[in-house]
Amino acid sequence: MTKHLRVLHPHKNIYAYYDGRVPGYRFMEQENWVDNGALSLGIASYAIVDGNEALVYDTHCSNDYARAIREHLTSIGVTKFTVLLSHWHLDHVAGTEVFKDCTIIANQKTADHLAKHKSAIEDGTDHGLPAINPLIMPAQTFSKSMNFKLGALDLQFLEFNIHSDDATVVWMAEQGILLAGDTMEDTVTYVGEPEHLNTHLADLDHIWALSPTHILPNHGHADVIAKGGYGKTLIRATQQYIRMLKRMIAEPELRDQDLRHIIAGPLEAGWVNYFELYEAVHKSNVEMVLKAKLN
Numbered sequence: 001m002t003k004h005l006r007v008l009h010p011h012k013n014i015y016a017y018y019d020g021r022v023p024g025y026r027f028m029e030q031e032n033w034v035d036n037g038a039l040s041l042g043i044a045s046y047a048i049v050d051g052n053e054a055l056v057y058d059t060h061c062s063n064d065y066a067r068a069i070r071e072h073l074t075s076i077g078v079t080k081f082t083v084l085l086s087h088w089h090l091d092h093v094a095g096t097e098v099f100k101d102c103t104i105i106a107n108q109k110t111a112d113h114l115a116k117h118k119s120a121i122e123d124g125t126d127h128g129l130p131a132i133n134p135l136i137m138p139a140q141t142f143s144k145s146m147n148f149k150l151g152a153l154d155l156q157f158l159e160f161n162i163h164s165d166d167a168t169v170v171w172m173a174e175q176g177i178l179l180a181g182d183t184m185e186d187t188v189t190y191v192g193e194p195e196h197l198n199t200h201l202a203d204l205d206h207i208w209a210l211s212p213t214h215i216l217p218n219h220g221h222a223d224v225i226a227k228g229g230y231g232k233t234l235i236r237a238t239q240q241y242i243r244m245l246k247r248m249i250a251e252p253e254l255r256d257q258d259l260r261h262i263i264a265g266p267l268e269a270g271w272v273n274y275f276e277l278y279e280a281v282h283k284s285n286v287e288m289v290l291k292a293k294l295n
């Protein structure tokens, strides 16, 4: 199940567990959220390590993935695990059972979403198969922000409303590194909550103000992640794309253009990289925005 999993080492204290974008490979034969939302686009979850302690940022697509992550961390001497969930979507919370003996942290909104959808997630009717059963709930919650000491490292967990209203990112101020969850993606953000696009833009400005030098998203290009992540311009690329989506309400001629044209500027500048399967994400984003009729 995890034979294509790659352990990347973008920074001294950070590991990325990357799978997906593997031509011809499927997780399951039938329609399922692991192939559709995660492996097709590429997915990484992360661990920050100092000494014998690790912060596991998301539990990946299944217990098998989570087990592989835990085994890797154990092999390099980690004995104390803490889990932080980036948001409540299934490809980020599927392996919680493997860490049921550890503290799982999430912001209050994430905990509320998970509580509301728990039974559907566990019986496979929330986003379909595979079911996540049992889903282990966060035992510790915070709102807005939380400081966390991992060994000698100072981490900040920051809550934003980008992509989903319950996003938590990890900010390592001293290193200039941001673990971004799904607040930004390469090639483009996935719009599931079009009614919040203006808040997404404003909160992306808040991230810009932090001035990160390295951004590590959960859905992106493995080579870029392996080399340390994206520049600050990934934030601008995401904002420009969101503004283009908003323009489509008043400018119908933009609606049928393919993604390559819509984001030609950021592509040319090298802020993001074109990955063909994001054309379908873009189509779905356009439909979502038009349906919500934003101003």
Ligand SMILES: [Zn+2]
Binding pocket: 037, 089, 091, 092, 182, 218, 219
């Ligand atoms: Zn995701």
